[in-house]
Amino acid sequence: xxxxxxxxxxxRVDLAARGIKVSGDGKAPLVLSVLDSERHxxxxxxxxxxxxxxxxGLTALEGAEPAQRIGRLIGLLGRLDxxxxxxxxxxxxxxxxxxxxxxxxxxxxxxxxxxxxxxLCRARSLRALPERELVVCANGGCVEACAMPSCVCLSxxxxxxxxxxxxxAELRDTA
Ligand SMILES: [Zn+2]
Ligand SMILES: [Zn+2]
Numbered sequence: 001x002x003x004x005x006x007x008x009x010x011x012r013v014d015l016a017a018r019g020i021k022v023s024g025d026g027k028a029p030l031v032l033s034v035l036d037s038e039r040h041x042x043x044x045x046x047x048x049x050x051x052x053x054x055x056x057g058l059t060a061l062e063g064a065e066p067a068q069r070i071g072r073l074i075g076l077l078g079r080l081d082x083x084x085x086x087x088x089x090x091x092x093x094x095x096x097x098x099x100x101x102x103x104x105x106x107x108x109x110x111x112x113x114x115x116x117x118x119x120l121c122r123a124r125s126l127r128a129l130p131e132r133e134l135v136v137c138a139n140g141g142c143v144e145a146c147a148m149p150s151c152v153c154l155s156x157x158x159x160x161x162x163x164x165x166x167x168x169a170e171l172r173d174t175a
Contacts, residue, residue: 034104034105037100037101037103037104038104040100041066041097041100041101042066044093044097045066045069045070045073045097046060046066046069048069048073048090048093048094049061049064049069049072049073051089052073052076052080052086052090053076055080055083055086056076056079056080058076073090073094077090099131099132109129109131109132110129110130110131111127111128111129112127112128112130113126113127113128114126114127114128114135118137118139118142118145118159119167119168120137120142120145120146120159121137121139121141121142121144121145123137123139123141123142125137125138125139125142126138133162133163134160134161134162134163135160135161135162135163135165135168136158136159136160136161137158137159138158139158140157140158142158142159143157143158143159145159146159
């Protein structure tokens with residue numbers, strides 16, 4: 001199972017990387033508010049426990065500490081594993097929270113530069129965030145080049161693609 005997950009993950013990464021040349025390992029710190037992260041993580045741990053209990057027909061802990069909720073979730077993993085979407089959700093969400101905690105504690109998220117031009121603004125400003133399987137454009141003017149009125153970039157301040165996005169596959173020809 002682990003092998004399969006790793007292989008699928010590698011394939012997704014490969015999809016995005018196909019035809020895109022990586023130049024150096026340009027790493028840069030991502031500034032996040034520690035307090036915001038803490039509040040978010042505590043809220044989501046509680047939500048995760050409530051969700052797991054709902055699926056299993058159990059009652060969520062009343063007024064419990066985050067450590068107790070995490071302990072309970074760990075104890076429930078065996079039962080959540082019988083239903084693939086459940087365990088996948090818990091794995092993805094806990095991984096996301098762990099990464100966010102690591103960032104807030106000062107870990108630097110690895111960032112990779114591309115040589116290809118951004119498909120929107122044409123600047124050589126693409127950066128990959130392999131842990132989150134995202135590609136972002138670092139050019140501040142790029143948002144104006146995005147023609148999608150409901151795009152997440154309008155609030156995020158930069159355009160974001162998921163690995164495997166068709167727009168990135170086209171970069172092969174522009175690299
Ligand atoms: Zn751009
Ligand atoms: Zn956009």
